[in-house]
Amino acid sequence: MNAIRNGFASHAPAWGAWVVLLLLLVGYFAVHPRGLTIDSASIWSNQVTALAFVAIGQAIVVFTRGLDLSIGAILALTNCLASTLVSGTPLEIAFGVAAVIGAGAACGLINGFVVVFGRIQAIIATIATGAVFTGIALLIRPIPGGSVDEGLSDILTYDIFHLVPSSLVLLAIVTMIVWSPIRCGLLGRTIIAAGSHVQSAYMSGLPVHRARIVAFVLAGIFASFGGLFLGLQTLSGDANSGIPYTLNSIAAVVLGGVPLSGGAGSVLGVFAGAAIIRTLGGLLFFTGISPLAQPFIQGAILGIAVAASALRLLRTRNQLEVFR
Amino acid sequence: MDENAYLTLNGVSKEYGGIAALKDVNFEARRGSIHAILGENGAGKSTLIKTLAGVVRADKGTIRLDGQMLAFRSPAEATAAGIVTIFQELSVVPHLTVAENICLVDPPRSRFGLIDRRAQRRRAAKALAAIGCEPIDPDRRCLDLPLPKRQIVEIAKAVALDPKVLILDEATSALTETDVRHVLEFLLRLKRSGTTILYISHRMREIQEIADRCSVFRNGEHIATFDAGTRSEDDIVRMMIGRPIAQIYPPKPQRSRCGDPLLRVRDLCWESRLRNIHFDLRAGEIVGLGGLDGQGQRELLLALFGVLRGTTGTISIAGEKKAPSGPGRAKWAPYHIALIPEDRKTEGLFLDLSIAENLAIGNIEHLTRGGFIDADAEAAMTQRLMQDLQIKAPKLAQPVSTLSGGNQQKVVIAKWLAISPRILLLLDPTRGIDVGTKQQIYALFRRLAAEGMAILYYSTDYDELIGLCDEVHVLYQGRIAATLAADAMTESAILAAAMGNANVGVCKRSAA
């Protein structure tokens, strides 16, 4: 019982995000011309998935108190790669998918090495690697185009037995296979410890360097799934597609209750954060609010949400606490 | 060589930037014994511990465990070799639970290699039970635990590793008296089961209770090792500091009780940490705050400095009825209050900045001319401060991080003296400082008091409170449990008051 109570307290921000998401979903499907059907749910899910992948990847790096500003570029790079490789015979498609994910992992590995062994702060290191990855994406696909196998696209962008959107299933499966084993092992613990109190982690002998590198690799892998999925949606590759994803992933992470200082948070909350961003956009679209006003409303809501969560901190009576 | 020796160090030396921290140390500890290590700060104890813990590597010399030569390059390797160290700075990961911290590096695994949370909880509970303190919920995040409980978790974490050699570096400093009892009894049990224990502490009572052998270090050298109880406390102290204790503290003047108090505190309350605090502070006094850790001493000083919000009661300083609204206000008129914080590295100094910049930042507002900084005035002031406090540094432009702990603390004090404070608040200022510098600082405080400053001094060292202060307020659970002065200021009296025993002699002041 205590475990549940303790778990609840530490995950309260994520619960908050889910409550907000559910409210938004009620509104969204209420105004949707077709209401809540499996088709509209799948379309909704498809819009969320790519950002959710990227946001989860970002969250893993944020857990270590780091930041990956190249994650949008990795998405773009893998998206362009997918538009080149993921077509042809089933074997070629399988190879293509593997190559895309491998490329994402390789990008993450580069990030990890630069930050850990190059001893360059993550923010500026990933700005630089992001430029490199964008350049490579442009080399692969200078002009948007290419093609992605439509069969695979159909499988992953529709639904399974008319019950649940395939993209959600994909998201769940990938997260469970890639993140959960690590989360429940020593590396996952080290990832959290590195963000919580890296000094203690070192002194205790935890493999901090390895954990930080793995965090970046996982971010690259999740970003590559995002890039792959985007390719399945658009059936093409675009080297500039990554730009909004980086900053949106940070917003999703924060909305999902993950502190940018690391050490805490859950990917379920982050999914809710990503979904909030996308659902809000869709909701504004369907309510017929002028498209001109939408960026403002989205920005305003992000600002209010972030400011509101900060107000909790202000109740502290010892002014030294705010600096910790 | 002692044939019972289990852990042996031969010729171990370590230098830091030309200064020898350990000089050719030969040391032995027996299996199944509790070996106390004594020495002032700067004596080499912490370097010795760090060498054994794998945090630093000795420049010369060998370490042997049961005859086997050891060489480790990291704390993980030291732990693997069976030497586990509990440091003063906790290595608890705040966002993880108690159980996760106790089984941090080598948790029990399930079939698939994942961490088995139930086995982990059991192992944690077992370690906690072995120590015997009040039960702690293994599923609570350490973030939510108070400091004393976190220290227990730290001890349990070391215990769970089943060490051959367990090193405790001031590991009981934050514990409540009952928990200290439990820990000491636990260490005796551990010793009987064959573990070698190295116990570093400056609390002589604890050492007298559990140690079998004692070793004294001074200036990086191993001075002597003897069976516990074979030397008097004075002898030991003389070995530790190389001169009789009486000379450390400056003489105290006869106190006159006339004159208005500079500071009057009445019914001060804050959250549940301060309860109806009531005292006066007069110019020329050095008043100590004593008691166990965490009884409100820090909060009291922070409240006076304006860091706490929501205090009730009155704080009268120089005609004002309230505490200042923050350090930025407390510094200047009408308050003129300075606070020397507890942790100089994180709260008192800007390690990356130069000594000059650190010295000047306290009073920089008064070094301007026409809106711009007057570089000459600044240089003159920093030179003066360096001289007044005898801070030893080849160049003022070098980063303050290159100074020794004692000199760093002098920089912090100097920075504050530049504003000519009337009230000086100190949070354990001599922690981790060598004896020579301590002496200088004590003399400085006495001089400042003689010039009219009022000093409020929180210390965890009873000797220091007795030696330096004119009177001591002992806090217990946020209240002043007792006020002791002159002859009534003894260690046993302070201790009794610290534990809540209110029947201690109160307010026996010497005649004017």
Add this chain to the structure above:
Amino acid sequence: MTAIVGSPNAPARIVFISTLLLLIVTGLYLPQFFSARYLLQQLHTAAFLGIVAAGAMLVILLGHIDLSVPWTMTVAATFSTAFVSAMGNGGIGELGVVLGLGIGAAMGLINGLGVAVLRIPSMIWTLAVDTIARGICVYYTGQYIVKSQPDSLMLWAGQGKLFDSVSMTVVLWGAISLIITVLLRRTLFGRYIYPVGTNETAAYLSGLPTRRVVVAAFVASGMCSALAGLTLAGYANQAYQNMGEPYLLPGIAAVVLGGTSIDGGRGRYSGTVAGVLLITLVGSILSVLQVPEAIRQIIYGLIILAMLSFYSRR
């Protein structure tokens, strides 16, 4: 070598030397690089980034980051040029400049208050502010037909020349640089900014006005962004969407390349100037060589990585 590498001025010196070497080497292959006209042209291009980087540096010195640069620039430029155009020929166009700078200051104030008082991480708060600014701009320019007309002051700043050769933008950059240098070296603000950036807790306990310092830095950054936007609008004869985007990441890169630590507490302004020059020079060399965008991005990233890994070895 140690004398060059070890001191706090080292990054600035390294970058200046690299820029010079680069210029010389390129000049050997492409002699037109050495013409005064070309160099002055480069300075002019660099000046816009330089003004942005000056403000960005103050924020980065505090360990924060200002992601609202792009849309602060755009909003300031858009609204001030719209105002000028609405005033028509009879009005005082200079009020448009005041309006633009006021917008920059206001946005900086919002940024600063959120970070200093509400303690919201600067990355997410300035991002939110940037998004809101974008929203305001998009709505306004979409809803109303906005004529963009820069005021004569802006035109002068963007297109004017001193002594018929040195562009006024460069002069403006020089003036800003002078102000920033004096600010950092000789004023209280300059003495506060480094301690607050390196250890805010100690700064607070030492009695420094930490919140005011943070707010002031963000206001300065906002005003620099606005100024750059107004000048750019003067140069391009109008304000345009996305005008600010090319200045955010290069601005941060220039500051960091110049030796300012992204964690705050360390850095000289001369380094920032050097970083701006290097980035601009590399950009125009790649442009003259007609290197495709892809390679440009890669080279840009690799240069930053190379420089920073060299700094971290010090």
